[in-house]
Amino acid sequence: MSKRLRFLISSLVLSVGFIIIQFLEGSLKFPAIGILVLLTGALSVWSFFEGLGKNMTWISLILPMMFTLSVGIFWFLLPASIYTRIPIVIFYSLGIYVLSTTMNIYTVSSLRTIALLRAARGVGFVLTLVTSFLIFDAILSIRQNILITISLVLVSSFLLFLQGFWSINLEKEFDKDVFQMATISSLIMAELSTLIYFWPVTVVVGSLFLTSGGYLLLGLGQAKLEERLFSATIKEYLTVGLIVLIGMFFATRWGG
Secondary structure (H helix, E strand, O other): OOOOHHHHHHHHHHHHHHHHOOOOHHHHHHHHHHHHHHHHHHHHHHHOOOOOOOOOHHHHHHHHHHHHHHHHHHHHOOOHHHHHHHHEEEEHHHHHHHHHHHHHHHHHHOOOOOOHHHHHHHHHHHHHHHHHHHHHHHHHOOOOOOOHHHHHHHHHHHHHHHHHHHHHOOOOOHHHHHHHHHHHHHHHHHHHHHHHHHHOHOOOOOOHHHHHHHHHHHHHHHHHHHHOOHHHOOOOHHHHHHHHHHHHHHHHOOOO
């Protein structure tokens, strides 16, 4: 069976899983999402098994599983309408197929150089940010106490940064630099989530702010790993960060 067919089958099975969840009782939906996340990991292993080994290539499973988790939780925040549910299923189906293709390129590139790697990194970068936004939106929406909020942002950010930084060098062995950068970046994200917790912004604005922070840290970190961290690159990312911060000031309902 070709890999593309395996990607397609995985996408269809997981999409059907999302549809089935809608017919479950409320108390069963969250455990069902957990099972769907595990199924995503299993299907991902089946889809690009040839590139996996007893090494760091297993990091490639993080983004597909996190993508399923983020879409699954975000799903519950939407109105129970067919006009919102169908587009999300289509979005998820296409997203998981593209992710399978991207992660396959990563695992194959860890064995040999292929021409599509740079394009795959770009796609992976965008889908990492999309996943980040959906997860941050869900975390801020549940409005838990500050310790739970910070912890959830810390853990989710670390996993996303770990796969994002690993995708640059695709090292098979443990890379201390990647681990340290992921740890430091996730700690910064936790600090930003602390700021958001006390800032009177809407959930969407707060999620966009955290996602912008992830964009800045992931972009600069990847540039450093590629040894392309030039002054122009730093200015570009910092400019985006400043624009988002100014925009958040104007979007804040001070005194509300």
